[in-house]
Amino acid sequence: EVVMTQSPATLSVSPGERATLSCRASQSVSNKLAWYQQKPGQAPRLLIYGASTRATGIPARFSGSGSGTEFTLTISSLQSEDFAVYYCQQYNNWPPLTFGGGTKVDIK
């Protein structure tokens, strides 16, 4: 099973600032990585797939990068609606699909 580790667990950022979230895989997953955003009481929403491709309707301030075992989600200028929990998910080696433990982005 591929273990996905996200860091930091919590990231405190001021509105308008840049946020950088990390996701590490226990073995190479190539570029088979997706990112999701989850707000309280809501289901996750797909942001990024293929490590760097934005899903339909996702603003350009969200960008993904990386390959192999190291990945980054960057939010270039945080808006109020971006404060949420973010999860990465690998789909290179499954079953099972595996998710990271999440990074909570909160207001500084």
Added chain:
Amino acid sequence: QVQLQESGPGLVKSSETLSLTCTVSGGSISSYYWTWIRQPPGQPPGKGLEWIGYIYDIGSTNYNPSLKSRLTISVDTSKNQFSLKLSSVTAADTAVYYCARGRWGNLPLYYYMDVWGKGTTVTVSS
């Protein structure tokens, strides 16, 4: 626009079988991996996400090895529904259960969830 809605009992007794149904509206149930994912309660909202498994429209399935012995996922294409049955539940099965549409492909390989239901909370009681 495709929408998914989970339904089923919110309370299940320990050692019994948890049964949930996901109704797909606004689109066909064909050609996707119809997926179940769960999220135990706790911070940050809930603990991490756990992939349970999927069913493809022709009935082929793929399950999380950790749940495989207790799990059945089925589909009813005439009703645009797919279902989850998890037997011999314990408190560790208490979670929010989501159904989701999995987009997939082989060349290149991909499988990620682009449409999710709102989720339903299932509590296992002793």
